Each structure stands twice: as C-alpha cells, then as structure tokens.
Amino acid sequence: MSITVEVGLLSGKKATVEAGREEEVVGSLKRRAHAALGVVGRGRLVDSSGSVLDPSALIKDAGVQDGDWLTLHINRVQVRATDAAFAAILGDGSVVAWGEPGFGGDSSSVGDQLKNVQQIQAASSAFAAILGDGSVVTWGDATKGGDSSLVQDKLKNVQQIQAADVAFAAILGDGSVVTWGNAARGGDSSGVQDQLKNVQQIQSSVNAFAAILDDGSVVTWGDAATGGDSSAVQDHLKNVQQIQASRHAFAAILGDGSVVTWGDVRFGGDTSAVQDKLQNVEKIQACNSAFAAILRDGSVVTWGDDRSGDSGDVQDKLKNVQQIQASGSTFAAMLDDGSVVTWGDARYGADSRLVQDQLKNVQQIQAASSACAAILGDGSGVSWGMKQYGGDCSAVRDQLKNVQQIQASQYAFAAILRDGSVVTWGDVRCGGNSRFVQSQLKDVQQIQANNCAFAAILGDGSVVTWGSSHFGGDSSSVRDQLRNL
Incomplete structure (x- = not known):
C-alpha cells in the first residue's frame, strides 16, 4: 500500500513524496525527500509532533499516515576534539569518530546509541554526547570519563556538560549535577552533592570543577590542589557573575567588580599582591599558570606565575585594552587602536618585537x-x-x-x-x-x-x-x- 506525504524544509520549500507504507523503511522515504527537495547532506525526518523518525523503522511502525506533513531537518555538521581524536555529529544526528581509540577515536561500542545527538563535549581522552531526549552517551578512555555506566540512570534531562581533563559534570533540567570520570580529579561530587542545587553554570580547571548557583554562591569539588577546595574563600564567594580558570586555579568576578581566587597559589590562586587593584573588573583571561584581568578603564592587572603573568615590562602600554588572548604561557592584548601588546614566556610567543610594526x-x-x-x-x-x-x-x-x-x-x-x-x-x-x-x-x-x-x-x-x-x-x-x- 502506497501513501503520499508532504515533506517540507524549514525554509518553506516543500515536495510531495510517495512510499510503500507496509514494506518500506523511513530511511527510504527520507532519501526520496532529499531527491525531491534537491538537498544534499544527511537529515532527519520529524513528524508534526516534533518527534524524530527512526530511519530503520518501517513506515507503518513509525506511525506515518497518508497525507501526513513531515519536516526534513538538515543540520550543519559539528566536529569536536579530544587531545588525539575527533567526533563529528552528522546532519541526521548520528556520530562518526576517528583518531586514537584510547582518546575516543572509536565509538563502535556505542554506535547504535548515538542517534539524534544534539551536542558533544570532550575531555582529554573521552567524549560525552547529549541526545535529543536528554540522555547521555559516553566513549573513550573508561577511566577518564569514557564510562558513565555508574551514573547512567541519573543522566536524564541533561541540559549541558562541562569537562575537566579526565572527568565530566552534567547540569540537569532541575539544576542538579551528575559527575563521572576519575573520582579524585572531579569525577566524584558526592561530598558536595547536597549543595549542588539550582546550578546555573560550571567552570573547570585541569582537575576540579566550580559551579555557580542561582544565588551567586559557588560550590567546588575535585583535586584541592587545582581549585577543588574553596573553603578558605567561601565567605567571599557571593554574587559571583562569572568564573575563569587556569590549569590549577580559579578566579571569580563578583557583582561589585572585585575578584576572588583560589587554588594553587603559584599559578594564580593568590591575588594578595594585586588585590587593591582588582576593582571594576570586566573580563578575565587565563593561560596555563596565570591570569590577566581587564578593568573598566581598559587597563590590565595580572597575577600568577611570573614567567607567564608578569606584565611589568609592558604595563605602561596596557591601556584601552579590548580583549586578551592566551596561549599556554603567553598573553596578547588587543588595544582599541588595533595594536597588540604581548607578555609572558618569551620562548612561547611573548616576544612580538620582530613583527610589532606589522601588528x-x-x-x-x-x-x-x-x-x-x-x-x-x-x-x-x-x-x-x-x-x-x-x-x-x-x-x-x-x-x-x-x-x-x-x-x-x-x-x-x-x-x-x-x-x-x-x-x-x-x-x-x-x-x-x-x-x-x-x-x-x-x-x-x-x-x-x-x-x-x-x-x-x-x-x-x-x-x-x-x-x-x-x-x-x-x-x-x-x-x-x-x-x-
């Protein structure tokens, strides 16, 4: 028995497509829709209720009736990367991974689960994909976030995922948080689980997480040496607007424009030497071991490891700064006149004198x-x-x-x-x-x-x-x- 359906694109273009309801699968109908609409790239057929149709299901089992209206969604391909592998979300919501298997380059063990994928987050050696129904699929190094089986029943209605080096943290629809991966390096949040309510956003250092709650307070967990313990400054962490992280420390901008830091004091966790200057802070940028704050007047304050964070030699040039970019050990500031000022470790890009006249x-x-x-x-x-x-x-x-x-x-x-x-x-x-x-x-x-x-x-x-x-x-x-x- 043949049926006729109308298939449209989000642009408004539409076409009439015929298919055998009893004997053909949705994938066949989708291919005919592609041809009739003249579009390339993988896509997803969505019914009038917004449900994505399974390409492998028989048309009759998918509930498609004669005269139905379907929409063909063609999404742009997205690619994410771990340290040594890639994962691409194709237009139909499936995923292809390649590269070093131990870093997530082989997703074959979960390939049948990777359908209707909305977004992918990457740690150093593992991937985590959020599906359309809010569940999560993970793969890669099992000890570094690639295995979420212990928390799989909790990973429902996931809104966003943040990654540290070897662990993940997911914010659920109710504002709670689920974590997995290396327990000592951020994968175990059980010590603060009762505090993780109404979470708005999460930031990560290499081995720790910091969550901002809706009341502006902060909850941290993970390796204490890299910012997982904020107890020494907890009383100051109020009305937090945003958090930036180096590899080993965190810096929070408060509502009054001041800054609170914690973590390894050698790498930005201690601002005592510049605390009186950290007022009216607008933005903070971080390299591996230091921070740079742009103030409202366009000046810059830096702290952390002296090899990366000491801007003393260029401080008089750091005026009217618009934005700052950072590499592993170097900062580069763009001024409002389009010029650039650099500082940090000269071996790694801090010395721009040879091209200064071109910048x-x-x-x-x-x-x-x-x-x-x-x-x-x-x-x-x-x-x-x-x-x-x-x-x-x-x-x-x-x-x-x-x-x-x-x-x-x-x-x-x-x-x-x-x-x-x-x-x-x-x-x-x-x-x-x-x-x-x-x-x-x-x-x-x-x-x-x-x-x-x-x-x-x-x-x-x-x-x-x-x-x-x-x-x-x-x-x-x-x-x-x-x-x-």
Whole structure:
C-alpha cells in the first residue's frame, strides 16, 4: 500500500513524496525527500509532533499516515576534539569518530546509541554526547570519563556538560549535577552533592570543577590542589557573575567588580599582591599558570606565575585594552587602536618585537602552544613565537590574503580564506602542511583542531582531515561516512 506525504524544509520549500507504507523503511522515504527537495547532506525526518523518525523503522511502525506533513531537518555538521581524536555529529544526528581509540577515536561500542545527538563535549581522552531526549552517551578512555555506566540512570534531562581533563559534570533540567570520570580529579561530587542545587553554570580547571548557583554562591569539588577546595574563600564567594580558570586555579568576578581566587597559589590562586587593584573588573583571561584581568578603564592587572603573568615590562602600554588572548604561557592584548601588546614566556610567543610594526589594525588573534597568529584589517596574516611551531609564516605570507579565521593545533595554524581555501603553516607533524589534501580544501566553512591534527568542514557537510594520523589526521577509515551524503 502506497501513501503520499508532504515533506517540507524549514525554509518553506516543500515536495510531495510517495512510499510503500507496509514494506518500506523511513530511511527510504527520507532519501526520496532529499531527491525531491534537491538537498544534499544527511537529515532527519520529524513528524508534526516534533518527534524524530527512526530511519530503520518501517513506515507503518513509525506511525506515518497518508497525507501526513513531515519536516526534513538538515543540520550543519559539528566536529569536536579530544587531545588525539575527533567526533563529528552528522546532519541526521548520528556520530562518526576517528583518531586514537584510547582518546575516543572509536565509538563502535556505542554506535547504535548515538542517534539524534544534539551536542558533544570532550575531555582529554573521552567524549560525552547529549541526545535529543536528554540522555547521555559516553566513549573513550573508561577511566577518564569514557564510562558513565555508574551514573547512567541519573543522566536524564541533561541540559549541558562541562569537562575537566579526565572527568565530566552534567547540569540537569532541575539544576542538579551528575559527575563521572576519575573520582579524585572531579569525577566524584558526592561530598558536595547536597549543595549542588539550582546550578546555573560550571567552570573547570585541569582537575576540579566550580559551579555557580542561582544565588551567586559557588560550590567546588575535585583535586584541592587545582581549585577543588574553596573553603578558605567561601565567605567571599557571593554574587559571583562569572568564573575563569587556569590549569590549577580559579578566579571569580563578583557583582561589585572585585575578584576572588583560589587554588594553587603559584599559578594564580593568590591575588594578595594585586588585590587593591582588582576593582571594576570586566573580563578575565587565563593561560596555563596565570591570569590577566581587564578593568573598566581598559587597563590590565595580572597575577600568577611570573614567567607567564608578569606584565611589568609592558604595563605602561596596557591601556584601552579590548580583549586578551592566551596561549599556554603567553598573553596578547588587543588595544582599541588595533595594536597588540604581548607578555609572558618569551620562548612561547611573548616576544612580538620582530613583527610589532606589522601588528596594526588587528582584528583577531589565535594562539597555539608556542606561537600566536593575527588577522589584520586588510585580511592578511602575521605570526610570531617559536618559528618551527607556527611563529614564522613567511613561507606562506603571500598566500595569507582575505583571511577570515584562523584555527590552531598545538604547534601549527590553519587559515580559512574568503574563497573557502585553506593555508597552513607550522610543525608538519601537527598539521602545518596540508598539501596532500589541498585539492579537497574548497568551500571550507569551519576548522576544528586537536593537539596534532585538523578537521575541516566543507560547505556540503563533508569533512577533510590532515596532520598526524595517530591524532585523527587520517580519516580514511571513515571517509564514506564523512561525506555526509
């Protein structure tokens, strides 16, 4: 028995599609809808009640009737990365993972559960996916967040997930929190569970979490040495507006513009030396071991490890600062006149003197571990820092024109140009040379990176990768799936 249904796109375009109700599956109906509507990329058929139809189900079992109205949702491909693997959410809500298996590059054990995925969060070695029904699926290193079986029955109506290095924390619809992963490093919140109510947002250091509640107070857990214990400043943590974290400490901006810090005192957990200056704070940025605060008047206050956080040599230049970018051990501040001021460890991008005359009308700064790159107002690009790790772009400087955005792996950069092509430089082992896939890098919309590889999403939803094969730079094993057809 054949039925006829109307299938529409969110744009308003629609088409009439016929299918066999008794003998055909929803996937067949979806393919006909794609053809009739002239769209490419994977998609999801949604009925009038908003329910996503299972492609493997018979049309009759999915409840589709003659004359029904269905919507074909085509979603943009999203890619997330752990340290050494990638995971892509395709247009139909399924997931493809590749890279180092121990870092989440193999999702085959949970592949049948990865349907109608809405978003993915990544720790260093594991992924966590939120499904359309609010449940969660995890994979990767089981000891570092890849196994959520002990809390699976609690992971319902999940709204968002935050990741530390080896643990996850999920905020549920009722404002409570569920955690899993390495227990000593943030995966066990049982000691503060009764306090985790009406949670609004969560921030993480390398091994600890800090949750802001709706009353502006803060609850922390995890490794005490990296900020998991805020008891020494708990009385001061009131009316907290936002929290920033270095690897080993936290800094909270209060409603009155003052700042409270805790964690490792060597790496930003102690602001006593600058506390009187931390007034009217607007934003805080952090590198691995230090913090930099932008005040309302555009000046900057820094604290933490002196090698990264001492801005004394450039303090008189830090005026009218608009934003700050940070690498592992370096800060770069953009001023309102488009110039840039840098400080921190000179070995890792803090010394921009060789390109200072070029750093004018800067629009955007991107940081790798040991270098920085800037997009100028005329669309050209410039970089500085350790030459072999992306600090020298002279070999491709004439190609860096009409640059729209720059992404960084640990030791390399990739720039998307206005025409959708890509220019790369830096350590070839970490994606600094894309020549083997250059002909495929057309109509690039977005680039994601992990430590040593890049993944580019093209306009048709397909994905192109390069860099270290061990880190996901070689996606040939899942190439057919990444075509998003």
